[in-house]
Amino acid sequence: MPIALLALALGGFGIGLTEFVIAGLLPEVSRDLGVTEAAAGMLISGYALSVAVGAIGLTAAVHRFDRKRVLVGLMVLFIAGNLVSALAPGYEALMIGRVLSALTHGAFFGIGAVVAASLVAAEKRAGAIALMFGGLTIANVLGVPFGTLLGQQLGWRATFWAITVIGVLALIGIALLLPARAGAADPADAADAGGGLRGELRAFARPQVWFSLAVTVLGFGGMFGAFTYIAFTLTGVSGFASSWVPWLLVLFGLGMFAGNWAGGRAADRSVPRTLVVVLGALVLVLAAFAALAAQPVAAVVLLIAMGVLGFATVPALQLRIMGDAGDAPTLASGANIAAFNIGNALGAWLGGLAISAGGGYTSPLQVGAVLTAGALVTLLVAEAVRRRGTARPRPAEAEAPAPVTAGAA
Numbered sequence: 001m002p003i004a005l006l007a008l009a010l011g012g013f014g015i016g017l018t019e020f021v022i023a024g025l026l027p028e029v030s031r032d033l034g035v036t037e038a039a040a041g042m043l044i045s046g047y048a049l050s051v052a053v054g055a056i057g058l059t060a061a062v063h064r065f066d067r068k069r070v071l072v073g074l075m076v077l078f079i080a081g082n083l084v085s086a087l088a089p090g091y092e093a094l095m096i097g098r099v100l101s102a103l104t105h106g107a108f109f110g111i112g113a114v115v116a117a118s119l120v121a122a123e124k125r126a127g128a129i130a131l132m133f134g135g136l137t138i139a140n141v142l143g144v145p146f147g148t149l150l151g152q153q154l155g156w157r158a159t160f161w162a163i164t165v166i167g168v169l170a171l172i173g174i175a176l177l178l179p180a181r182a183g184a185a186d187p188a189d190a191a192d193a194g195g196g197l198r199g200e201l202r203a204f205a206r207p208q209v210w211f212s213l214a215v216t217v218l219g220f221g222g223m224f225g226a227f228t229y230i231a232f233t234l235t236g237v238s239g240f241a242s243s244w245v246p247w248l249l250v251l252f253g254l255g256m257f258a259g260n261w262a263g264g265r266a267a268d269r270s271v272p273r274t275l276v277v278v279l280g281a282l283v284l285v286l287a288a289f290a291a292l293a294a295q296p297v298a299a300v301v302l303l304i305a306m307g308v309l310g311f312a313t314v315p316a317l318q319l320r321i322m323g324d325a326g327d328a329p330t331l332a333s334g335a336n337i338a339a340f341n342i343g344n345a346l347g348a349w350l351g352g353l354a355i356s357a358g359g360g361y362t363s364p365l366q367v368g369a370v371l372t373a374g375a376l377v378t379l380l381v382a383e384a385v386r387r388r389g390t391a392r393p394r395p396a397e398a399e400a401p402a403p404v405t406a407g408a409a
Contacts, residue, residue, distance in 0.1 A: 004178045014163055014170055015135075020140060049102075053338075058106070059331050077104050081099070087157075109334075111333070222282070224343065224344040233293055233299075237361050289362075293361075
């Protein structure tokens with residue numbers, strides 16, 4: 001794999017750390033800034049909403065520019081956002097810093113996926129995308145626990161200073177290692193696509209793009225809806241002490257990392273087969289987890305399996321929509337990043353409703369199984385529509401006489 005992919009992965013690591021580490025620092029932030037727990041929690045919700053906005057809006061705004069320069073610019077904005085967070089004198093300034101850094105999230109991964117795929121041969125594209133997203137998974141495995149520990153020992157601002165340094169290193173790596181014109185579209189393709197934003201928007205006229213977005217929302221929503229309340233499940237149902245939860249989440253993160261790697265390799269062989277198998281297995285794991293959560297050993301095994309299968313879908317989902325978008329993949333790729341975050345919010349909301357309705361702490365797992373089953377059904381319908389469209393001859397082909405070839409009877 002090209003070394004430039006490591007620079008993209010480092011950027012993904014910093015962005016993933018910014019997104020997730022705040023959850024472990026909310027008590028410190030709440031006390032230091034004198035805001036309620038609910039207000040502190042808005043730092044997470046505001047980030048997620050800004051990711052969705054940036055994934056589409058910012059990607060659309062920069063689609064005409066050289067992709068390497070765009071990634072460099074996004075990292076500059078990311079650094080600025082975390083610098084504002086580190087220096088924030090109050091809650092409002094911290095929220096502004098969170099929003100600035102979040103705006104880069106969707107555009108970075110959306111454009112970065114296109115660039116990563118362009119750096120390798122066609123049969124290795126899913127693996128390249130998986131390597132870039134590997135930075136996001138490593139942020140969960142290593143970055144969040146150590147970032148939380150740093151913030152608890154030296155103050156929450158120290159964590160944002162550390163993330164700022166990571167952003168600077170990623171910026172240097174992208175500027176020095178990424179080839180010039182990386183991921184640039186072929187001029188002929190751009191001309192065929194109609195050029196500019198119109199060409200990128202034309203991809204959304206293709207039904208398969210919308211199928212891909214729906215699968216992402218439902219599939220990722222199922223996994224993250226269950227994960228949002230997993231601490232309550234592990235302590236309230238499985239019987240683990242709260243001190244065990246961080247270490248159990250490290251195991252979940254290791255599963256995410258392994259799944260992302262394995263999913264990339266599998267998707268390079270067949271995207272549809274990978275998604276069907278992984279989504280089907282994820283439905284079974286979530287349902288089994290809901291049924292066996294009271295058994296600690298089973299809960300740990302199924303927690304790891306949930307991480308493996310949940311992130312095994314990521315490279316395939318990203319590669320699917322890029323393929324369905326044809327020669328205008330940038331905005332569609334960014335839209336898929338937005339779909340991941342919409343799925344996160346949907347799953348968390350439905351899981352919370354299930355708990356409030358008296359379903360208990362296993363109900364988010366049941367909701368997750370239903371959402372993931374919906375993703376699997378949507379995918380099967382999409383593939384059936386694709387096969388029917390491929391098999392049906394075009395009108396001109398149906399009316400034209402069969403060509404006569406040499407050697408024909």
